[in-house]
Structure formats: structure tokens, C-alpha cells
Amino acid sequence: MNTALKVFRKSSFGLLVGLLLMSGGTAVAQDAVEGKKVFEANCTVCHSLEADVVGPALKDVHKRRGDEWLVKFIKNSQELVKSGDKDAVAIFEKFHKVPMPSFASTLSEEDITNVIAYIKEASDAPAEAAADQPATIGTDQQSGMAMVVPAGVAGEEVGFLDLPPVLLFTFALAGAVVLLILMVLVMVFRLFVPMLGDSIYQEEFRNSLAGRMIFLMRGDTTLVTGKATDVIHSHHDFDGIQEYDNDLPPWWKTMFYVSIVFAIGYMLHFHVFQTGALQAEEYEMEMEQAAILAAMTPDDPNAVTDYDVMTDATALENGQKTYVQNCAACHGQNAEGTVGPNLTDEYWLHGGDVNDIFKTVKYGVPAKGMVPWQGKLTKDQILEVSSYILSLQGSNPANAKEPQGEKE
Template sequence: MISVKKILGKSSLALVAGLLLIGTPAVQAQDAVAGKAIFEGNCTACHSIDADVVGPALKDAHKRRGEEWLVKFIKNSQELVQAGDKDAVALFEKFNKVPMPAFGTSLSDDDIKNVIAFIQQESEKPAAVAEAPATAATDSTATAATAETQDVAFMDLPPVLHFTFALAAIIILLMVLVVVLMFRLFIPMMGDTIYEEEFRNSFAGRVYFLLRGDATLVTGKDKNEIHSHHDFDGIQEYDNDLPPWWKMMFYVSIVFAVGYMLHYHVFKTGSLQAEEYEMEMEQAALIAAATPDDPNAVTDYKPLTDATALESGKKIFSTNCAACHGPEGQGTVGPNLTDEYWLHGGDVNEVFKTVKYGVPAKGMVPWQGKLTKDQILEVSSYILSLKGSNPANAKEPQGEKE
């Protein structure tokens, strides 16, 4: 027979082991697993653990707010905002006043606590450090060094260029010296004749007196002759020439205008602004088209109509879009997708582009890094299939009628 003592001993051990298991991370891990499924089904469209998306990054949210506050906020964030909760109002203002969907009717308190357990588990994971291979780093460094423009010091230029610069400087210096010597030799020989009107009005005389501080060459000379004998309230008009610099610029502008007209409008050897703009836009389009994600690329997709594609689109919609547009597309945070009104176009190609690139200014994230092209086309086709379904509690129309 088995003694009572042995039975009690084994029972006690089993009881202690059970109590220990209740407090071990295994149960918490199970909660986190359930929380992960709930998080991926309801939260990933607007939240990430490490980065701000539509809503804030959730890493260490349980430390910043506490479980009780998080449960209330997830159940109905707008109740806290309207009640004047400081933290709730701050989040609402920071993230462009985009209201978070209320999950009080779709998730129980235990579901929300499971999500918080998942957030805690993800927050406690060590940050992954991506180590690039040494060869890749070497290659990237070499590429950057090759692409970078190298500055060459003047003393490192070829001797031929040094000789050319020196020769040009000597020639300019000799020309200046010749002009100065000519003035110093010939002006004194002229004696007082340099003050005669004939010499002063000559180009050489104007240059000479300009060097002595007389600006007549630039400003012209006042005649101080009354233009007419009319008296306008004591105001008289003098017959003075325009400044020579002004007349010279006027003559140059006439010559330039004639050359401009011949170049652009007669011989058509130059491109006007409109043509230059078109050429630059074409070049930009060619550059953008070389990348796989050109937002300006023209697409000609047709809506998918087969049941398999629409069912796949429905699953994608329920997983990623229902949190903001409602499970039936009736609109909650995002617009109603079942009416005839569209904010960014209702053609399948326009819907495809909106889903792919998002509308960050309105809080919609781009899905091009999370969904494949086929998946985006499937969910876009499913969205178009919702037109006219008239779900209950549909949001008011927004945008233009298609």
C-alpha cells in the first residue's frame, strides 16, 4: 500500500508546482501570443512598436501610461479626450486630431490586456543591430569615394596651366602700365590745352578727368539751359542730356532685344520658357521612371471581378483597413467607401495609387512596403465592389461625386 505521507508529499509538490506555473512567464507568453493576433488584426494599420505611424510608437507604452489608462483609452479614446484627460488630449493634438477607433464593443478587457502584454513583450526585446558585411562596407565606401568630386589645389595643376595664368597676368599688367605711361608722358606735354573744351569733351579727356575725380564721363554735363520759357508754378525745365551710362545701357538693351528676337522667334534656334519647361518635365519623368516606385507612372489596371480575388481583397481589407474605414467600408476615422463620392478619385487606378502611396497628411499610411502589387489591386477591386452596399451608420459623403 502507498502510505498517506507519500500521497500528501506528492500532492504538495504538485500544488506548489502549479502555483509556480501560474506566476511564470509561460502564461504571460500565452497572453502575448493572443495579444499579437489581436494587435495584427486591429492595430497594425495605425501603430508600430518602434515608430510613429498614424498613431504613436507603442514601445514602453505600459510604462508611460499604465495598464488601467491604456484599457480606457483603447476602449474609447474620445471619451478621455472629451473628459479633458491631459495625456489623451496631448496625443490627439500631436497626431493631427485623427480619432482612434473605439474598441469597447469589439474587444473585451482581457483582449486589451493581452494586447498590452504583447506590447510589453515586444518592448523588452533587445534592439537588433544590423551588421553589414565588411566587403559591402568597403564597396560602399569605394563607391562614395569615386562619386565624390575631388578638389584640386592650384599648385597641383599642370605646369602648362600655371604658365598660361602667369602669361595672362603679365599681359594685363603690361597693358595697365602702357596706359599709365601714356597718360604720364603725353598729358603734361599738352600743357593748359587739357582744360580746353575740345579736349575735355573727347574720350581721352573724359577718361583723364574721370581719373582725377571728374565724373562727367559717367554722368554727362549739365547744360543749365532752360528747355522752354513756360513757367509751371515756378518750376522750370532744363535741357540736359541723359547720363551716358543710361544711354549706353539703353542702346545695349536694343541690340540685345534684336538678337533675342532673331534667336528665339525668327531662326528658332533657342527654346522658349514653355518649351524648356516641357523638356525638363520629360527629363524628370524619364529619371523617375527608372525607379520601381514612380508615383507619376500611368497605370491601366482593370478592376478584378472574380470571386477568388474579391475574397482575398476582403480579407486584406478586414485585416488592414477596417480599423479606419469600418468592417463594411462605412467609414469611421477614414471616409465612407460605399458611396459615390471620392477624395482622391474613384477609378481603380486612382484607388490603387491611394492605397499604395497613402495620404500621410490625412493619416493614411502607404501600403507599398506591406502589400504586394497584386494584393493592392485585389483590395482596390474589393473597395470598388462595396459601392452602393448602403451599410448601417454610414459616414456622410466626402469629396467629389464620380
């Protein structure tokens, strides 16, 4: 009986421990779920897990900073900056001194903890395979024909050290070969010239091309500048200035002859045989190519739009919802301006027409921390939020930021 009781107690204890562990895991998972909601509502405007946006990438940030530091920074980043915290100051300086909004009054301690739990879970999750991206349509500069550029290549700058190892080895080998050739030439020159003895100073050899090349390497620039003579051009004396009858420098005469040959070839190519396109024709061809590419690219940032301001109540209500969810973090709940500018006055940094605002929202101003919203908001949503912003003109909210830009 006692043995059975002991077994029962042990098994009950094990079951209890298992249940506690399971419930703890569920609690952590639930924290991450709630944290994701808070993150998407407040943080996605300025942050991404994988890449720097307005603020730094957040993947594994808990490993670099620690939970306690993160809580303080989320509550009030500027308080940490003013206290001289090295990490906070470094982030503030790196990201163009754009202050992170204070969340001490809008998020509870539990909300912040949940956000950190979500960041931890998302950081530890295996990276998803990148979705296939459509190829970009480009233009061959030589033929002017449209060409397909693989995704991830168009517009992407590749550092020299990021080139394939085979290519880097080829460049290094080519450089070594050139350096070796130069060293051999210098060695041959140093060995060959002394063998000639005093014969290199003979007038006939010195005036030859080989002689002038040798003396050029020894510091005599006659081959380039020509040889000056002391023959006076005329016996007139102009205020003590005498003119000598010297030839033009060889380099100048060579360039002059080359320019004559080039001019003749240019005239035959463009004006006689007409095998080349003149500037006006090239302009027309390039404009045709640009029109084709613009037609293939619906999101052309230079495209002219002629939208009208939306004034119906439904559109403005939708615009308000979009604004509160995506824009209030940087511009304030009443568009009074916090990190971003005040949107209720008559001053605008990028134009105050509805089409100007539409373009600013769609393509953003990355240099100033304004992220592009194309791909995240539809065209209708962008037009609605642009119209809503214009409806706030003259509302004079409390704590409005000082005017920025030009008066419209």
C-alpha cells in the same frame, strides 16, 4: 531524521518557488505572444513602435502613461478626450484630430492587457540592426549624369543643428572672422577719418571715389543716387512744373551698362557660338533624363495605370479578406466610414476609378492619415481590395458616414 526532514522541506519550498517563477515568466511571454497577434490584426494600420504613423509611436508608452490609462484609451479614446484628460486631448490635437476607433466592443479586457504586454516586451527588446538599403539613383544637376545617392540621404532634410560638429564649428568660425573684419574696418574708419581733418571737405577729395565712400558711410548717398543740380533743362513751364537737367542715378546707369554686357554675352553664348542649350533643347534633355529615372523607379507615383476592375468571385473574396484585416479599422467593417470616409457612396476624395483607388491605397494620403500600403500589400492584393471596394457601391450600410468629396 528531523534534520533530513527540514532540509527536504526547505528544498521543496525552493523548488516550488522556482516553478512558480518559471510559470509566471511563461505566462507573461504567452500574454505578449497573444498580444502581438491582436496588435497586428488591429493596430498596425495606424501605429508603429518606433515612428509616428496615423497615431503616435508606442515604444515605452506604458512608462509614459501607465497601464490603467492605456486600457481606458484603447477602449474608448474619445471618451477620455471629452472628459478633458490632458494626455488624451494632447494626442488628439497633435495627430490632426483623427479619432482612434473604439475597441471596447471588439476587444476583451484580456486582449487589451495582452496588447500592453506585447508593447512592453517589444519596447524592452534590443533594437535590431537596420537592414542594408539599396542606394537611390539620382541626377547630378550640373552634368545631368545619373549618380548614386547613399540610402537614407535621398529626399531627407537635415536640420542645421543636426550637421556634423566640425561643420558647425567651421560656420561659427567663418561668422566670427567676418564679424571681426567688420569691426576692424569700423575701428579703422573711426580712427582714420578724424586724422584727415578738414581736408575731407575739399571738393577734389570729396568727388573722388574714396571721398564718396567715406561720406556714404557718414550718411551722404551721393555715391548711389548722384548729385542733383539746379540747372533747368528748358525754360518751358508746364503748369508750374520745371524739369532739371540731372544725371541718372549711378546705380541705374551701372545696371544698364551691365545689362548691355550681359545681353551681348547671352547672344554670343546661345545664338552665335551655340555653346548653350535653348529652352526647347533643355526641355528635351530633361524629359530624356526623366524617362531614364522613371524606368529605374518602378514605384513612380506619377506612372499611369490602366487596370480593369476584377469581378471574379475569388479575387473579390481575397479583396474582402485584405479589407477586413487592414482597412476596416478606419473605414468600418462594411465600409460605412468611421475615421476614414464612407466607401459605399458615389462621392470620392481622390477619384472613384479603380486606378484612382489603386493609387490611393498604394501611396496613401499621409496628410489625411491614410498610410501607404506599398511594401505591405502586393500589387495583386491592392488591385483585389480596390475592386472589392468598388463592388460595395450602393450597398447602403447602417450608420453610413456622410458623403465627402466629389460625386463620380
